[in-house]
Amino acid sequence: MLRVENLQKNFNVKILGDKHIPGCHDISFQLKAGQFVSLSGPSGAGKSTILKCIYRTYLPGSGHIWYDSANYGVVDLATVSERILLDIRNREMAYVSQFLNVIPRVSALDLVMEPILTRNGVSYQEARERACHLLQRLQIPEELFEAYPATFSGGEQQRVNIAxxxxxxxxxxLLDEPTASLDVKSIDRVLELLTELRQQGTTMVGIFHDPEIMKKTASHIYPLQ
Ligand SMILES: Nc1ncnc2c1ncn2[C@@H]1O[C@H](COP(=O)(O)OP(=O)(O)OP(=O)(O)O)[C@@H](O)[C@H]1O
Ligand SMILES: [Mg+2]
Known part of the structure; x- marks a missing residue:
């Protein structure tokens, strides 16, 4: 499903006089459909950089990211056209960053409903029910469903983000420390959800600081130096 081959990314930082900062170096791993690879390694090793290259928030410097797309067959996410990349993001690939990119004046419920409505082609009523159910499972208090996540706590924002x-x-x-600001009970709820999703066929690449969580969720671990 996904094969990362000799991926490398360096940053040239202009304000440091074009200083050359290594992001990630010679990264290769692969996943079959339904597998869950967790990237592990010390802070600064390049874990987030790898995820951002796969989602192409960062343009890879060299190497390949072969992805077997449902709609386009095998494509190299490192070089595929913007049009195809955006379509793959829209229909096939999701990315959870550590913090919610808060969209002003959109309620928590609408944020969760929107992708269901646009991507799954279900009725408004069904999308609403599914979104409510998810928010309940992630223990977002019901009085917050219609509120704007800009004012939510870090952990609440993170759970809306996951939902x-x-x-x-x-x-x-793609999951970049999705449970970093959560308490033990919320973490368990998130892990349950991820396990269910995997059973339904979603392939995952994740980063978890806590080795216990990593062991519980991942089918494979890719260590970085
Ligand atoms: N946009 C950027 N511009 C310049 N340097 C960057 C940029 N993004 C990442 N880096 C550098 O790349 C290296 C890897 O960063 P990255 O965020 O991938 O690490 P990480 O393994 O996710 O660390 P952490 O566990 O702390 O989140 C770091 O030295 C970082 O400073
Ligand atoms: Mg990181």
């Missing part, structure tokens, strides 16, 4: 990414059952899910 939005998993609500439409993407084919490939």
């Amino acid at each position: 939005r990414a998993v609500s439409w059952k993407p084919r490939l899910l």
